Amino acid sequence: MADARGEILARIRGALADRPETPEVPRDYLRALPRAADLLAERIAHYRATVHRVDAAGLPVAIGAALRRRGAVSVAAPADLPPEWLVSGVRWMPDSPPLSTEQLDGCDGVVTGCAVAVAETGTLVLDAGPAQGRRVLTLLPDYHLCVVRAEQIAGTVPEALARLEPTRPLTFVSGPSATSDIELDRVEGVHGPRTLEVLLVESRPAEH
Amino acid sequence: MATRNPVTWLGAPAFPKAAREALADTQLRANLRRATGTIRGRRAEAVGEVEQWEVLRRAGAAIKDDVLANLDTYLVRLEEAVTARGGVVHWARDAAEANAIVLDLVRATGADEVVKVKSMATAEIGLNEALAEGGVTAVETDLAELIVQLGDDRPSHVLVPAIHRNRSEIREIFAREMPDAPEGLTDEPADLAEAAREHLRRKFLSARVAISGANFAVADTGSVVVLESEGNGRMCLTLPETLITVMGIEKLVPTWRDLEVFLQLLPRSSTAERMNPYTSVWTGVHPGDGPREFHLVLLDNGRTATLADPVGRQALRCIRCSACLNVCPVYERTGGKSYGSVYPGPIGAILTPQLVDDPHDAQAASLPFASSLCGACFEVCPVRIDIPEVLVHLRERSVRARGRRSPEAVAMAAAAWVFGSPRRYERAQRLGSLARFVARGGTISHLPWPASRWTDARDAPVPAPESFRTWWRNNRG
Numbered sequence A: 001m002a003d004a005r006g007e008i009l010a011r012i013r014g015a016l017a018d019r020p021e022t023p024e025v026p027r028d029y030l031r032a033l034p035r036a037a038d039l040l041a042e043r044i045a046h047y048r049a050t051v052h053r054v055d056a057a058g059l060p061v062a063i064g065a066a067l068r069r070r071g072a073v074s075v076a077a078p079a080d081l082p083p084e085w086l087v088s089g090v091r092w093m094p095d096s097p098p099l100s101t102e103q104l105d106g107c108d109g110v111v112t113g114c115a116v117a118v119a120e121t122g123t124l125v126l127d128a129g130p131a132q133g134r135r136v137l138t139l140l141p142d143y144h145l146c147v148v149r150a151e152q153i154a155g156t157v158p159e160a161l162a163r164l165e166p167t168r169p170l171t172f173v174s175g176p177s178a179t180s181d182i183e184l185d186r187v188e189g190v191h192g193p194r195t196l197e198v199l200l201v202e203s204r205p206a207e208h
Numbered sequence B: 001m002a003t004r005n006p007v008t009w010l011g012a013p014a015f016p017k018a019a020r021e022a023l024a025d026t027q028l029r030a031n032l033r034r035a036t037g038t039i040r041g042r043r044a045e046a047v048g049e050v051e052q053w054e055v056l057r058r059a060g061a062a063i064k065d066d067v068l069a070n071l072d073t074y075l076v077r078l079e080e081a082v083t084a085r086g087g088v089v090h091w092a093r094d095a096a097e098a099n100a101i102v103l104d105l106v107r108a109t110g111a112d113e114v115v116k117v118k119s120m121a122t123a124e125i126g127l128n129e130a131l132a133e134g135g136v137t138a139v140e141t142d143l144a145e146l147i148v149q150l151g152d153d154r155p156s157h158v159l160v161p162a163i164h165r166n167r168s169e170i171r172e173i174f175a176r177e178m179p180d181a182p183e184g185l186t187d188e189p190a191d192l193a194e195a196a197r198e199h200l201r202r203k204f205l206s207a208r209v210a211i212s213g214a215n216f217a218v219a220d221t222g223s224v225v226v227l228e229s230e231g232n233g234r235m236c237l238t239l240p241e242t243l244i245t246v247m248g249i250e251k252l253v254p255t256w257r258d259l260e261v262f263l264q265l266l267p268r269s270s271t272a273e274r275m276n277p278y279t280s281v282w283t284g285v286h287p288g289d290g291p292r293e294f295h296l297v298l299l300d301n302g303r304t305a306t307l308a309d310p311v312g313r314q315a316l317r318c319i320r321c322s323a324c325l326n327v328c329p330v331y332e333r334t335g336g337k338s339y340g341s342v343y344p345g346p347i348g349a350i351l352t353p354q355l356v357d358d359p360h361d362a363q364a365a366s367l368p369f370a371s372s373l374c375g376a377c378f379e380v381c382p383v384r385i386d387i388p389e390v391l392v393h394l395r396e397r398s399v400r401a402r403g404r405r406s407p408e409a410v411a412m413a414a415a416a417w418v419f420g421s422p423r424r425y426e427r428a429q430r431l432g433s434l435a436r437f438v439a440r441g442g443t444i445s446h447l448p449w450p451a452s453r454w455t456d457a458r459d460a461p462v463p464a465p466e467s468f469r470t471w472w473r474n475n476r477g
């Protein structure tokens, strides 16, 4: 059998015998958006996720309150979750050594940070960096509590991608798991976490 | 030459005949009208919110044209980047070769079951059937694919393969075919989604091999991108030890930055969302996080033949958003299955015959006639594929191959034109002549007015688009 790689590349070169030109790509679309935190909060809420705005000092209290409201007892945590986030009253399950899929499937929720958030689309991006851990941590538990710091917010998709390192494992999360497969209408909750809650940490309270 | 291209279904009738059957199914038409009507309005909203939508469309088209013009360079670059990050790249000239590669890879793991995340490329090559023949069960995990698979049915939409089913039909399929369906399952979408979650949970947790497609791959970093909603994609991409991704060779973007365009164009065009719930990006193998083995199968299967046609090659820009299906009046009336291919609707009408690349295949050759040339598909296409232009071009090509006034050509074009408008359809039906001229080629000499105006014309089979456009604007806005 001839070599498939060589043959496909030869077919491509043959097909491009007319030497089509490489066009200029217009890039004058929107890159920056002001008041990103307000927009982010609004857009995340639009996906029927809950957003709370807190200041840095109030974060641990907010984490504890959210987990209590949820009734989450056993909660998974990336190995490097900041110690002050590990509030009492919760059975924390740190991912070190790595939790099994069964353990993750059996826990009540997970708390993580994120790498970047996109205001325009209400998206959180996790890159397995600080306070985020492996991808599976935010997949199996039915409840995901995600902490976003104001400086992590990018206004637009182009701004967000520019901040990300593409060779890390990336997960873009926009609201809870959903489907549009039944009569093309969005229904929340299939395989991923069915509840997403976001704590948006700002150094000063939002100005209006 | 080799075996037939499974992009069309074996034994599928030519479009006019299939469409006639579909038109008789009023439930199907009601389901489609409802679903496409909903999504049309929501897409318009999601797109209207973006001020520079037209700039993004032009950028999307230009990036894809760049990819096509330099496809050999970018593919080699992608291969290098994926390999450098611990992935293995395979090349497949056609469906049979791709299926054999995947089956061998699965067998090497010793698994006899794989989980799958919805992928047009694997549907195109008939991978599930090929795996079954080789003793491997493929479990579809996307809700709509699951509905199709459990219902022993055919897909009818690029994005939502079960769009032709309404909630009560889905409830019935689940209750009948899912051994673990809960007692008293209702037809509430949330309950149906819950039933699917329970049904698939164990499969995900125990799966050793997953198979996916790819929405994009970044040539210079080797990163592969999958957009999805449910989380079944994330399950497949992170839980199993082995991940096999099958991707058409045109699914590239040159650089990471180029994704900034498509991550805006695709979700708004397809599910009418600012962003789909989940997008995963991975590059080769990430130690300690996700699969330990990653295989990327690069699939030709008619794409290089499509690339050779300077007019037709723009079909390879397609990012499978399905917006063109949702606005198409012919699709809305005849349903996706009439096209006899995994690629239905306007994109299917131009992509399928080019992938098949056989002028003697009457079914594929009939597809470019499945349109009224109203132009709505071009207006919504996020990568500006001029579908009407390609349709006319392919009609001419097929007419040249089969004879300009070949009865089939005439019948097919006339049928498409009639399906384009309910008024014309009803009129033709009233006259009792519909069956006559959409039936089989060969017996048509004369069509009732106004189609007669067109059958009497001598030139390429292009029905009067102006009148249709007027109708469309008045009726659809």
Ligand code: SF4
Binding pocket: B158, B269, B317, B318, B319, B320, B321, B322, B323, B324, B325, B347, B377, B380, B381, B382, B383, B384, B385
């Ligand atoms: S042809 Fe355009 S509108 Fe149709 S599915 Fe492809 S990208 Fe979307």
